[in-house]
Amino acid sequence: MDKKDEKEKIGVYVCHCGTNIAGVINVEEVSTWAAENLKDQGVVISREYKFMCSSLGQELIQKDIKELGLTRVVVAACSPHLHEKTFRNACKGAGLNPYLCELVSIREQDSWVHTDKVAATEKAKAIISGGVSRVVYHEALEPLHVPIHPATLVVGGGIAGIQAALEIADAGFPVYLVEREPSIGGHMAQFDKTFPTLDCSACILTPKMVDAGNHPNITLLTYSEVEKVDGYVGSFVATIRKRARSLREADCTGCGICWEKCPKKVVDDVFEAGMGNRKAIYVPFPQAVPKYPVIDRVNCTYYIKGTCKACEKFCPTNCIDFAQQDEILTVEVGNVILATGWDLFDTRRITQYGYGRLPNVFTSLEFERMSNSAGPTGGNVVLRDGKTEPKVVGIVHCVGSRDKNYNEYCSSICCMQSLKFAHLVKEKTGAEVYNFYIDIRTPAKGYEEFYHRLLEEGTHFIRGKVAEISDATRLPSEEGKLVIQVEDTLTGNQLRVPVDMAILSAGLEPRHDSKALAKLFGISCSADGWLIERHPKLDPIATMTDGIYIAGCVQGPKDIPASVAQGAAAAARVMGKIQQKEIALEPVRATIHEEQCSGCRICNNLCPFNAILFHEDRMVSEVNPALCQGCGTCVAGCPAGAITGTGFSNEQILSQINGLLLLNVPKKQAVAA
Amino acid sequence: MTDTITFGQEISNLLHAAEGEPLKTCIQCGTCSGTCPVAGYMDNSPRQIIALINLGKKEQVLESNTFWYCASCYHCTVRCPQEINITELMYALKRYSIWKNRYKEGLIGPTFSEAFVKMIVRGGRSFEPVLATSYIFSFNTREFVQEIQGATELLLKGRLPLLPARIKRLENFRRMIGRIIPMGGLE
Numbered sequence: 001m002d003k004k005d006e007k008e009k010i011g012v013y014v015c016h017c018g019t020n021i022a023g024v025i026n027v028e029e030v031s032t033w034a035a036e037n038l039k040d041q042g043v044v045i046s047r048e049y050k051f052m053c054s055s056l057g058q059e060l061i062q063k064d065i066k067e068l069g070l071t072r073v074v075v076a077a078c079s080p081h082l083h084e085k086t087f088r089n090a091c092k093g094a095g096l097n098p099y100l101c102e103l104v105s106i107r108e109q110d111s112w113v114h115t116d117k118v119a120a121t122e123k124a125k126a127i128i129s130g131g132v133s134r135v136v137y138h139e140a141l142e143p144l145h146v147p148i149h150p151a152t153l154v155v156g157g158g159i160a161g162i163q164a165a166l167e168i169a170d171a172g173f174p175v176y177l178v179e180r181e182p183s184i185g186g187h188m189a190q191f192d193k194t195f196p197t198l199d200c201s202a203c204i205l206t207p208k209m210v211d212a213g214n215h216p217n218i219t220l221l222t223y224s225e226v227e228k229v230d231g232y233v234g235s236f237v238a239t240i241r242k243r244a245r246s247l248r249e250a251d252c253t254g255c256g257i258c259w260e261k262c263p264k265k266v267v268d269d270v271f272e273a274g275m276g277n278r279k280a281i282y283v284p285f286p287q288a289v290p291k292y293p294v295i296d297r298v299n300c301t302y303y304i305k306g307t308c309k310a311c312e313k314f315c316p317t318n319c320i321d322f323a324q325q326d327e328i329l330t331v332e333v334g335n336v337i338l339a340t341g342w343d344l345f346d347t348r349r350i351t352q353y354g355y356g357r358l359p360n361v362f363t364s365l366e367f368e369r370m371s372n373s374a375g376p377t378g379g380n381v382v383l384r385d386g387k388t389e390p391k392v393v394g395i396v397h398c399v400g401s402r403d404k405n406y407n408e409y410c411s412s413i414c415c416m417q418s419l420k421f422a423h424l425v426k427e428k429t430g431a432e433v434y435n436f437y438i439d440i441r442t443p444a445k446g447y448e449e450f451y452h453r454l455l456e457e458g459t460h461f462i463r464g465k466v467a468e469i470s471d472a473t474r475l476p477s478e479e480g481k482l483v484i485q486v487e488d489t490l491t492g493n494q495l496r497v498p499v500d501m502a503i504l505s506a507g508l509e510p511r512h513d514s515k516a517l518a519k520l521f522g523i524s525c526s527a528d529g530w531l532i533e534r535h536p537k538l539d540p541i542a543t544m545t546d547g548i549y550i551a552g553c554v555q556g557p558k559d560i561p562a563s564v565a566q567g568a569a570a571a572a573r574v575m576g577k578i579q580q581k582e583i584a585l586e587p588v589r590a591t592i593h594e595e596q597c598s599g600c601r602i603c604n605n606l607c608p609f610n611a612i613l614f615h616e617d618r619m620v621s622e623v624n625p626a627l628c629q630g631c632g633t634c635v636a637g638c639p640a641g642a643i644t645g646t647g648f649s650n651e652q653i654l655s656q657i658n659g660l661l662l663l664n665v666p667k668k669q670a671v672a673a
Numbered sequence: 674m675t676d677t678i679t680f681g682q683e684i685s686n687l688l689h690a691a692e693g694e695p696l697k698t699c700i701q702c703g704t705c706s707g708t709c710p711v712a713g714y715m716d717n718s719p720r721q722i723i724a725l726i727n728l729g730k731k732e733q734v735l736e737s738n739t740f741w742y743c744a745s746c747y748h749c750t751v752r753c754p755q756e757i758n759i760t761e762l763m764y765a766l767k768r769y770s771i772w773k774n775r776y777k778e779g780l781i782g783p784t785f786s787e788a789f790v791k792m793i794v795r796g797g798r799s800f801e802p803v804l805a806t807s808y809i810f811s812f813n814t815r816e817f818v819q820e821i822q823g824a825t826e827l828l829l830k831g832r833l834p835l836l837p838a839r840i841k842r843l844e845n846f847r848r849m850i851g852r853i854i855p856m857g858g859l860e
Binding site for chain 2: 402438465486487494495
């Protein structure tokens with residue numbers, strides 16, 4: 001290396017950060033020490049300034065680069081998280097490659113964590129010495145530019161996914177909207193009314209569904225699932241399995257004769273939440289988009305016994321195709337939005353609430369279907385026998401939420417949902433309604449007012465988490481009823497409330513396969529199973545993997561307005577990316593030296609970003625530079641030492657350690673210091 | 674640094690297998706009191722006892738009959754959404770109450786508990802005829818007669834031993850017990 005022949009000219013800049021640093025560290029002493037003792041390392045100038053990050057401070061650096069011909073810059077200030085970009089840009093402005101600038105932290109790692117001023121000053125010297133030794137080995141790097149494919153993949157056709165898809169499509173960019181079920185619409189399509197305004201859910205959702213179905217820029221892929229994702233921001237390649245509907249969509253008119261004639265009835269566990277039936281060939285609901293039915297091959301008589309074909313016989317357009325195969329599609333997209341939504345908490349897990357054992361205990365989704373006029377009971381609120389109207393109804397809040405035995409988090413929508421139920425029950429049956437709550441949480445526009453409305457309507461509110469629901473009676477008045485046992489915590493009385501119907505306001509849970517989804521897309525999910533956003537406050541839309549965004553309940557429980565907002569926000573972020581046409585990526589990357597790679601593939605599975613691919617023919621691994629985030633996991637994991645991280649080479653790390661230990665400073669000076 | 678610890682800390686220190694102050698995490702949901710089969714006999718429900726401890730109302734807690742009525746069914750502990758071991762808390766309050774010799778007048782619980790523990794430490798086994806006579810005189814006449822009737826029936830059916838059972842190596846057992854509970858005024 002020519003490092004020894006031609007010495008680098010290094011400038012050291014020590015920041016006071018007001019009193020943040022200077023209050024503990026003697027900045028002047030550190031600066032003069034660096035100028036004198038690190039001369040042999042190549043330090044030609046060392047300065048201190050009140051605020052290095054200010055424009056005046058930056059000009060100071062730029063002036064020295066130009067006048068003294070500095071080839072390396074070390075700034076001792078705050079953490080690289082905060083101002084690395086600032087100083088890199090300053091160097092770039094003066095014509096120095098930005099990656100030849102090193103920011104060492106003497107604030108977060110020194111002045112903020114120490115009180116001993118003398119020791120902290122000595123530590124600052126060591127940190128700077130380490131930075132100076134390291135910066136010598138820095139290389140000039142150029143950011144990677146990759147083009148951005150204008151198409152977007154939206155996974156999940158609920159309200160969040162539909163909103164995101166429509167926003168992007170309206171802006172003129174192509175969208176692939178993938179949905180696992182036969183129709184888009186998601187959970188919102190199952191609901192009757194939406195809180196707090198009580199407008200009909202289907203009335204506001206179906207126009208959006210139709211728009212998404214008809215939009216020239218949206219390719220709707222229902223009854224489909226994403227199986228594989230390769231590539232990186234700007235150019236992902238997604239493999240999608242389009243499951244066989246067993247009919248030719250091009251010929252189908254959605255006339256409905258097939259499901260009218262189909263002799264096989266099946267309990268609909270998905271859309272009707274087990275409350276109603278569908279046929280073996282079916283559309284989940286009349287307003288389904290697309291309008292084509294699917295044949296449920298598990299239950300269809302033809303697939304079980306080999307005869308029947310009633311649908312085929314009666315189909316006027318002859319579109320039924322029993323031999324149809326799954327289709328595998330590969331699509332190229334620049335960005336991905338995940339909006340896969342939520343699953344309902346399985347209320348059977350709380351045995352003392354009796355769901356599944358006591359017939360008149362209902363889940364929240366069951367009640368939604370029951371109160372929906374297009375639902376299995378035609379909108380009548382009735383007991384499980386299908387005809388009796390309840391006279392007393394108990395609504396249990398926080399079922400499976402706010403409970404360390406099940407889910408610790410608050411599902412955030414259940415309070416409002418329960419208030420909505422209470423209103424609907426009262427409106428439809430005139431029954432006495434009891435709400436059993438721990439805390440009423442109504443923190444959004446118009447929500448608290450809705451709560452007040454319910455109070456005025458005369459709904460009973462009992463503050464206490466329900467202990468148990470049972471059919472074991474003690475008094476004649478409890479005969480034939482369900483007894484809800486609870487402590488009214490506001491008066492301290494243990495109550496036994498006899499009711500005809502109990503509704504469990506169950507919490508939201510991540511999709512049962514959310515961990516597999518996270519792995520598929522190379523992002524992370526929390527221990528609960530919700531996908532993790534880039535920043536909980538300032539970036540709840542992006543993920544740690546560039547080009548992959550999240551919207552709706554996949555990130556955490558939220559109501560419809562918040563899901564729509566997040567869907568639109570994700571779309572805005574994607575459109576911003578598409579407009580840029582290409583994207584500059586940090587050049588801090590890992591590279592594998594092919595001749596040293598033994599092909600053991602240890603790094604392949606270590607990589608959290610799926611950035612390492614294996615060449616079967618040459619038996620070596622290779623890092624995809626656009627996917628690599630420079631985390632260094634593979635570098636540490638490689639048993640052959642074949643991987644180096646740009647900016648974190650062995651030379652850089654070891655020389656920094658030498659510098660920190662002051663091994664680069666002549667002995668007597670080090671002792672004196 | 675500080676010598677004074679709060680009543681809540683004092684009680685928390687008596688909870689086995691608990692760290693910090695678990696009672697502070699109580700969200701006052703009432704699951705424990707709603708669940709409790711004997712809550713109807715308590716003057717303060719288990720939830721209220723936790724609230725009183727968190728408030729530092731030591732007098733009110735010790736004057737309460739709640740923990741003496743606890744049937745140790747552990748139902749509250751199983752259901753508590755904050756995973757507080759409420760039954761353990763009831764035991765802790767019993768121990769504290771006996772230790773400080775402060776409890777509500779007219780309760781059978783403290784007398785019985787003390788007699789029971791003393792008997793175990795002396796003989797290693799429970800012996801009902803002696804145990805019963807140690808507290809039976811604090812009963813009123815009607816209850817006294819009821820107890821005697823019950824005992825007679827048990828005796829006739831052979832469910833009540835006439836001679837006390839003793840265990841082998843009683844000294845070792847006592848040493849063991851001495852390690853577990855500081856015996857204080859017991860012996």
